[in-house]
Amino acid sequence: MTFEEYDNSEVLSLISHPIAIITVCREGKLNGMTAAWVSRISIDPPVVCVSISPQRHTWESLEPTDHFGVSLLGKGQERLAMAFGTTSGRNTDKFTDNNVDPFIGAEGIPLISGSLGAFVCRKLKAVEAGDHIAVFGEVVQAWKGPDIKPLQWYRSEIRK
Numbered sequence: 001m002t003f004e005e006y007d008n009s010e011v012l013s014l015i016s017h018p019i020a021i022i023t024v025c026r027e028g029k030l031n032g033m034t035a036a037w038v039s040r041i042s043i044d045p046p047v048v049c050v051s052i053s054p055q056r057h058t059w060e061s062l063e064p065t066d067h068f069g070v071s072l073l074g075k076g077q078e079r080l081a082m083a084f085g086t087t088s089g090r091n092t093d094k095f096t097d098n099n100v101d102p103f104i105g106a107e108g109i110p111l112i113s114g115s116l117g118a119f120v121c122r123k124l125k126a127v128e129a130g131d132h133i134a135v136f137g138e139v140v141q142a143w144k145g146p147d148i149k150p151l152q153w154y155r156s157e158i159r160k
């Protein structure tokens with residue numbers, strides 16, 4: 001059995017993450033980006049944390065606003081994960097480009113219909129952590145979708 005000190009990014013890639021689309025609405029303009037660094041933090045109240053680079057257009061919209069959405073992607077939504085994760089809403093409307101008709105939840109936050117589940121969060125706190133910002137949000141509304149297998153980010157790849 002081997003157990004050896006190793007490159008930290010290789011070992012960190014062994015953390016299995018969900019694949020989600022983080023959504024925002026600023027002055028009526030919708031955007032969303034794929035995120036794997038999403039975690040539940042508290043049971044009561046229900047709190048999640050998402051990690052967003054300050055370079056993302058999504059952060060520019062979320063910084064001055066109070067709510068965001070998290071839609072958990074499932075099998076069959078791989079193309080959407082890549083589309084929302086490789087283009088920026090700064091130059092394009094990802095919803096129109098990808099024929100996604102978002103479902104509008106509380107506070108006007110768009111959610112991805114057909115996802116496993118989705119929730120709207122009220123931003124509690126944003127904390128700089130290295131080159132990302134950890135955004136904590138209390139879940140204020142939750143939606144359940146079809147019972148499909150979750151997409152996961154593991155070893156720097158999408159797994160289904």
Ligand SMILES: Cc1cc2nc3c(=O)[nH]c(=O)nc-3n(C[C@H](O)[C@H](O)[C@H](O)COP(=O)(O)O)c2cc1C
Nearest residue numbers: 033034035036037052053056057058085087088089
């Ligand atoms: C599978 C996958 C996971 C990603 N996870 C994150 C993440 O957790 N945090 C982050 O800041 N960017 C993440 N990204 C990158 C953003 O989704 C990407 O930079 C996106 O184009 C940003 O869009 P925006 O400029 O419209 O906000 C991920 C991309 C992919 C494909």
